[in-house]
Amino acid sequence: MAGALQGKTALVSGGTSGIGLAVVRRFVQEGAHVFVTGRRQGALDALSAELGDAVTPVRADATEQEGLAILFRAVADRGTGLDAVHINAGVGAFKPLAQVTAEDIDRTFGTNVRGTTLTVQGALPHLHEGSAIVVTGSSSASGTEPAFGLYGASKAAVATLTRTWAAELAPRGVRINTVVPGPTETPGLKGLAPGNGDALVAEIAGRLPFGRLLAPEEVASAVLFLVSDQSSGMTGSELAVDGGSTIV
Numbered sequence: 001m002a003g004a005l006q007g008k009t010a011l012v013s014g015g016t017s018g019i020g021l022a023v024v025r026r027f028v029q030e031g032a033h034v035f036v037t038g039r040r041q042g043a044l045d046a047l048s049a050e051l052g053d054a055v056t057p058v059r060a061d062a063t064e065q066e067g068l069a070i071l072f073r074a075v076a077d078r079g080t081g082l083d084a085v086h087i088n089a090g091v092g093a094f095k096p097l098a099q100v101t102a103e104d105i106d107r108t109f110g111t112n113v114r115g116t117t118l119t120v121q122g123a124l125p126h127l128h129e130g131s132a133i134v135v136t137g138s139s140s141a142s143g144t145e146p147a148f149g150l151y152g153a154s155k156a157a158v159a160t161l162t163r164t165w166a167a168e169l170a171p172r173g174v175r176i177n178t179v180v181p182g183p184t185e186t187p188g189l190k191g192l193a194p195g196n197g198d199a200l201v202a203e204i205a206g207r208l209p210f211g212r213l214l215a216p217e218e219v220a221s222a223v224l225f226l227v228s229d230q231s232s233g234m235t236g237s238e239l240a241v242d243g244g245s246t247i248v
Contacts, residue, residue: 004228006031009080011071013062013119014089016043018186019136022216023086023223028054030224032084037062037071062089062115072122082126084227085133087116092151100150112154117161120176129173132227135162137178137238139246159238166236175235177226182242185213209244 005027015024016038027034028051037060038044044057058074060067075082091111093104116135123133140152141159162178169176183205205212222241225231240246 003030003032004224004230005084008032008083009035009075009078010084010086010227011035011037011075011082011123012086012088013037013060013115015086016040016047019181019184019216019219019223020086020088021047022220023088024051024055026217026220026224027084027086033078033080035071035075037067037089062119063110065118068118068122072126075123075126081128081131082123083128083131085120085123085127085131086223086227087119087133087135089115089119090136090155092148092154094147094151096147097149104150108150108154109157112151113157113161116158120165127172127174131174132231133165133169133174133176134223134226135176135178137162137180139180139182139240139242141180142246163236170235175231177231177234177236178238179219179222179226180238180240180242181214181219182240182245183208183213184216184219186216207245212243214241214243 010027010032012020012024012027012034014020015036024034024036024047033054035056035058036047037058039059039061041059044059047055048057056074058071060071089111091108093100093108095104120133135158137159138152138155140148141155143152159178162176166176219241222239226234226239
C-alpha cells in the first residue's frame with residue numbers, strides 16, 4: 001500500500017533533532033523525498049547515513065538569506081517542486097523580563113519570525129497547487145508561563161502570520177496550518193535544565209493530564225495529517241497536539 005506522500009517532495013526546516021527529525025523520518029516512511037535543513041553538519045551527515053537517498057540535507061540557517069538561497073537552488077535543481085513543507089526551525093530564550101537582553105530579542109524573533117517568513121517566502125515559487133505548509137507553533141503563544149514571554153510572543157506572531165498567509169495562498173490552492181505541540185520530550189526541552197533534564201521532564205509530566213510528555217512521533221503524525229489530503233478542508237487552522245494540557 002502506497003504511503004500518504006508517495007512520490008512527493010517535502011521540505012523540513014530544523015529537521016535534525018526532536019520534532020523535526022521525527023517528521024523527516026515519517027515523511028520518508030510515507031514515500032516522500034525530503035529536503036532537510038539544519039545548522040550542524042554532523043547531524044546532517046548522520047541523517048544522510050540513516051536515510052540515504054531519501055533525503056537531501058542542506059546546511060542552512062533560517063535567519064541567513066545566503067543559506068536559504070542555497071536550499072532553494074537545490075530544490076530547483078531537483079526539478080520536482082514542493083508538495084509539503086514543515087517549518088520547524090526555532091529557538092527560545094527562556095528568561096524572566098528582568099534578564100532578557102537585546103541579543104535575546106534579536107535571536108528569538110530573528111529565527112522564529114524572520115526565519116519562518118523568509119523560508120515560506122522562498123518556498124513559494126516551488127509550491128504546486130494542492131501543496132501544504134505546516135508551521136510549528138507553541139502552546140506558549142497563549143500561555144503565561146514565567147520566563148516564556150519572549151518565546152511565546154514570537155510564536156504568537158508566527159500564528160498571526162500563518163492565518164494571514166492562509167488567506168493569501170488560498171487562491172493558489174496552497175494550504176497552511178499550524179501544529180501546536182504541548183510539552184514534548186526533545187533534547188531542546190531537556191537542555192533547559194543542563195545536567196538535570198530528567199528531573200525537569202518528570203516535573204513537567206506531573207502537571208499534564210496523561211502524566212507524561214508527548215513523544216516527537218505523536219506530533220509528527222499530526223504534521224503528516226496536515227500536509228496530506230486527509231486535511232484538504234483545513235487552512236489557517238491551529239491543531240493542538242498537547243495531551244489536553246491547554247484545556248484539561
